[in-house]
Amino acid sequence: MYKTWWKFLCIILLVYALVAGLLIKVPNLPILGETSRNLFYHVGMWSAMMVLFICSLVHSIRYLRTMNLKYDIAAKNYATVGIFFGLLGYATGAIWASYTWADPNNPAFQSFSAVAREPKLIGTAVALLIYFAYLILRDSINDLDKRARVSAVYNIFAFAMLFPTIFIVPRLLPSLHPGQEGNPALNFKDVSPQMRMVEYPAFIGWALLGVWIATLKIRINLLKEKSLLKK
Amino acid sequence: MKKSIARFCTFILMLALPGLALAQPASENLMRSNGRIYVVIAVLLVILLGIFFYMFRVEKKLKRLERESGE
Numbered sequence: 001m002y003k004t005w006w007k008f009l010c011i012i013l014l015v016y017a018l019v020a021g022l023l024i025k026v027p028n029l030p031i032l033g034e035t036s037r038n039l040f041y042h043v044g045m046w047s048a049m050m051v052l053f054i055c056s057l058v059h060s061i062r063y064l065r066t067m068n069l070k071y072d073i074a075a076k077n078y079a080t081v082g083i084f085f086g087l088l089g090y091a092t093g094a095i096w097a098s099y100t101w102a103d104p105n106n107p108a109f110q111s112f113s114a115v116a117r118e119p120k121l122i123g124t125a126v127a128l129l130i131y132f133a134y135l136i137l138r139d140s141i142n143d144l145d146k147r148a149r150v151s152a153v154y155n156i157f158a159f160a161m162l163f164p165t166i167f168i169v170p171r172l173l174p175s176l177h178p179g180q181e182g183n184p185a186l187n188f189k190d191v192s193p194q195m196r197m198v199e200y201p202a203f204i205g206w207a208l209l210g211v212w213i214a215t216l217k218i219r220i221n222l223l224k225e226k227s228l229l230k231k
Numbered sequence: 232m233k234k235s236i237a238r239f240c241t242f243i244l245m246l247a248l249p250g251l252a253l254a255q256p257a258s259e260n261l262m263r264s265n266g267r268i269y270v271v272i273a274v275l276l277v278i279l280l281g282i283f284f285y286m287f288r289v290e291k292k293l294k295r296l297e298r299e300s301g302e
Contacts, residue, residue: 022271033266041274088281092274099262099270213285220293223300 013205044206045089051207052082060152072148081214119170120177127165
């Protein structure tokens, strides 16, 4: 949390993702065209979100094992930043979809009502709402220890709900979104090898950026609750 | 509590974002030129502006803390 080397690693990876991501040659697919470069940016948001939610889960479990409020603060901030990256992923996905899946200028494309029924969009919305309820649950309990304990347990359930809502159910239903046969980000068959060379560093870079922002928030919160934590 | 309700409303509005695309005029062509590369630019802009906005909010929190600890 206080070391510097991984922040430089994050900057190097993200600069590489930006420069190489815009310069490499991508396969010119119909409909997608150059927009497949969004793989490094839009999908990177989701990789950051998953890493942050996993960090949040780990800290919730650590809180329940030790009852140290320090871990509760960490779990809360990782979840908040995770939701933020989820929202960015949602917003960027909305832009991408509105020029590829649905296009008012191209009658052969899907209508917007078909896109709104897309199981992956609904699934991620549900998953994010569940995490949002985590924050509201926290705010609604005044007793500190009770709040920490109840929300830590809820956080574990919220993480468990991620699997059906964003991984399992959308893959059982017909969908426009890639990745029906497995994980779209980790499937080796449908992305060209050159794009792989940028994709993984980009994912790690975005995840590190998310963790960086989260650790800043945690440190601010730890300072704020200093008197409380000493007790 | 009030703050989280406000945040919740913003979030619901965000979920309606895909509908925004409906409002595009049919004559708009920039986003579709050059293999739709501008879609990537728009995505990058949203990410950057979002992260900057978030960093300002984190800084606001820090400022308040500094003020409180200074007194």
